[in-house]
Amino acid sequence: MTETQVVILGGGLSGLNAARLLHRAGIDFRLYEARDRLGGRILTVNAAGEPADDGFDLGPSWFWPDMQPAIGALVAELGLASFGQHSKGDVVFERMSRERPHRLPGLGQDPQSLRLTGGSAALIRTLADSLPPDRVRTGAQAVALRLLQDGVEVSLRHRDGREETVRAAQVVAALPPRLLESTVGLSPALPPETRRLWQDTPTWMAPHAKFFAVYDRPFWRDAGFSGTAQSMVGPMPEMHDATTASGEAALFGFLGVGAADRARIGEAALTTACLAQFARLFGPEAAHPRATLWKDWAADPLTATAADPSSAGHPAPAESWVDGPWQDQLILAGSEVSPQEAGYLAGAVEASERAVQAVSRRLQDRTGDRA
Incomplete structure (x- = not known):
């Protein structure tokens, strides 16, 4: 023993x-x-969904050292590099399915959300x-x-x-x-x-799911978009630029579909719906990623229990x-x-x-x- x-x-x-x-x-x-x-x-993974030293955060990604001194001190003590969440450019707001998305000037971030170089891993x-x-x-x-x-x-x-x-x-x-x-x-x-x-x-995180679309380049930036969007239509109510510090281009969003409905609809159908939403908001090029990533934390038995899918909040x-x-x-x-x-x-x-x-x-x- x-x-x-x-x-x-x-x-x-x-x-x-x-x-x-x-x-x-x-x-x-x-x-x-x-x-x-x-x-x-x-959990930080590459475009193939494999754990990687540089990739996309399927779990938590952002931190705010000025507001959260504990994580700021740890990052500094460990000598880890960080970079700001991309927010330069216009934001998109999707109010109703029967009207075109609204494109609005971005206001930047205050305080600035930071991400770790190489991902949270x-x-x-x-x-x-x-x-x-x-x-x-x-x-x-x-x-x-x-x-x-x-x-x-x-x-x-x-x-x-x-x-x-x-x-x-x-x-x-x-x-x-x-x-x-x-x-x-x-x-x-x-x-x-x-x-x-x-x-x-x-x-x-237990009730939530994240979807990523990985591209050859961050084309939305060339078009003047920040990659940030909010939607009352769905399936994603909140979206952001997920491009890595090394330049791997991606968009990601939080699913607004409940865990039970996600299980019923299935990953394939939700992937199609998410790509269609990215295309509505950022243009037709968004419908053709080179890879997609999906993480449903409610389906992870080492994260979520039966009570978690209906129990969101801090x-x-x-x-x-x-x-x-x-x-x-x-x-x-x-x-x-x-x-x-x-x-x-x-x-x-x-x-x-x-x-x-x-x-x-x-x-x-x-x-x-x-x-």
Whole structure:
């Protein structure tokens, strides 16, 4: 049986940043990620849909360092480059299907939305590279936590069917609360009010889907468009230029079609409808991309639960995320539990920093008790 001071569940931005901070503090940890890749909802892919060092963000993409100092400080500390979201040019507003789209002068952005050079996965790669490889495992899903007299026993199921048990003094759950409650059994059980809090906390991105069209060149810029559009017609209510820092040209939009309807209509029909909308807004060349990308987060079982497709919105702050018998051994660190930036990249950074501070205090108190 493996023993460690801290088990981290989840290898997204929060889990990896928690691991970085623990490693820097000399605290032994093991990180387990259920997916076969690190990153969680951060997923940067190339035009073929494969994870890449430079590509398109199927999950979160933007950050605002002046408004979100936690993510700004982390990006600076890691030495990552960023660039501004393209907003130069006219915007398009589509009000009704029976009238032509309206073309309006763009107003720019204030504050400026930034994107990471290489995509948001640059954060994941850099954080992962700072960690001892033998402390990080992918394809390992936590299925149960059992409270012991002096710690926690974590039961894991690996992708190959192998089971593993790990003992730790502390567990940092860098997962959305709703996903944690749905997929990991706790013994003893949570107090009913804590369980309801986790169940009622929406998972950011879980109800949503994004569509990308990749082109040989950003032709809309040549025509004086910014690539930004809003529509009351659909299927995408909000669209933006997704061209990468290296010049890979693309447009993307958030789907305004609900998760159940997306499943019923299907990706092929929605792709056709999205390309037709791009063509209405930006001209006939938009109907002929060299590739399209699609990510429906509601269909991702390691992101969304059955409750998520009908539960959009930002999570609300809570005074305490863990009460009852688990309050001294388990701490939540997913972006959703951030008191200020819940759901955002900045929220994952804030939540992980707070979690590591709490874990460090607990381990010090435990050492002091034994002295």
